[in-house]
Amino acid sequence: MISRPLADRMRPTEFYQMVGNRSLFGKDGILQKITDSGKIPNIIMYGPPGTGKTTAAGIIASKADMALVRLNATTASLSDVREATEQTHTLEGTRGILLYLDEIQYFNKKQQQSLLEFMEDGRITLIASTTENPYFYVYNAVISRSVVFEFKSIDEMDFLPLIDRAVEFMSKESGKEISITEDAARIIARAGAGDARRVLNIFENACSYSDGIITEEAVKAFTPEIVGLGGFDKAGDGHYDLLSAYQKSIRGSDPDAAIFYLAKILAGGDLISVMRRIQVIASEDIGLAYPQAASITHACVESARQLGLPEAAIPLANATILLATSPKSNSANEALKKAMQDIADGKGIEPPRQLQNTHFDGMNSSEKGQNYKYPHNYKNHYVKQQYLPDDIKDSRYYEFGDNKLEQAAKNYWDLIKKGI
DSSP: OOOOOHHHHTOOSSGGGOOSOHHHHSTTOHHHHHHHHTOOOOEEEEOSTTSSHHHHHHHHHHHHTOEEEEEETTTOOHHHHHHHHGGGGSTGGGGOEEEEEETGGGSOHHHHHHHHHHHHTTSEEEEEEESSOHHHHSOHHHHHTSEEEEOOOOOGGGHHHHHHHHHHHHHHHHTSOOEEOHHHHHHHHHHTTTOHHHHHHHHHHHHHHSSSEEOHHHHHTTSOHHHHTTOOOTTSHHHHHHHHHHHHHHHTTOHHHHHHHHHHHHHTTOOHHHHHHHHHHIIIIIGGGSTHHHHHHHHHHHHHHHHOTTTTHHHHHHHHHHHHTSOOOOHHHHHHHHHHHHHHTTOOOSOOGGGSOOSOOOTTOSSOSOOOOOGGGSGGGOOOOOOSOGGGTTOOOOOOOSSHHHHHHHHHHHHHHTTO
8 A cells, every 4th residue: 555645644633733824724724714704715825846735735624614626727627626516406505615725837828718607607716726826828808807825935943843743743653752952953944845745755764774772874865966965945035146147148159057957846846947947038138139049948848847847847948048049139128118208208209200000190280191101102111210209309219239130120220211
């Protein structure tokens, strides 16, 4: 018989048993108040793995006396959701269905929109979880019908009481005395990198390796090397430091450093952040120096999305090295920032008349006709006319980059605009 993991065997049944996130789980925590009220809203939980999202959903369901259906959006379909709603016709389902949908970001917009039907008519109360920012990945109509809670990475010190409970639990379960040294407990807490499930997995493995006393040596044998190299805390500064180092290495044209940081981020299991960041890099840092880089990167990202880890690393490695070794230009990004600053300053309210959608001037208008010049009617498809609003008509936002492609474009337009 296969034994369930310790994290599952020790899964809390009350909020006070959970570690970290006191504002959510504590005696006066909001989730405790929600369950006490008996009125369970639709909820979206977001935060890194191992912070208690699944456990919290289970506790809410048990306190609300509702039937709990668990689905994972990476494998579930709408037919699975409809099958869950059919439970409302069963004796157990008459109390209501609480649908826990893990990794909701993997449901596309149409699938998320379809959830609204079941949320609106009350067939389900939705508790969705995601490791990503829901305001980027969850359909707005779903968010507007839900309460959003952030589950933050668990502090290292909060794991020490959890490890003490694990010692007590394993001693009772095995029928023999188990202990752990203070240093070993601290190593486990630090290696957890904010993830309670990881803490308990390391503890359980070290426990099976030890003879009653869990020592530093036993713990280090099961501590991931990636954590020992500085940790991978997806919600903390270390995570963003890695993403920053990744982008800056590509921007600095260092393929070796770029591929190292890619490998380290992927070793931490974060695929989505890499896929988002690398597409930004293609347009922000390579830009017009090699415009095709954005299309190639997008293709690699879509390939990675379909493959999933570990194979997803291969197309992402291709894109990373391509971008790191490509010519660089931030001219478009700089032009955008200048234009956005003028907009923020209240400039350029109204386009010039010739660009407006003007078809009838009115009987009393002093100016007749739009006077727009159609460039395709002129030599080289170009004619000089004012395009920017009057108050910023002489502004220059875009400056050609010093790379081969932009300089070629500059030379072409210098000739055209001189009438050659």
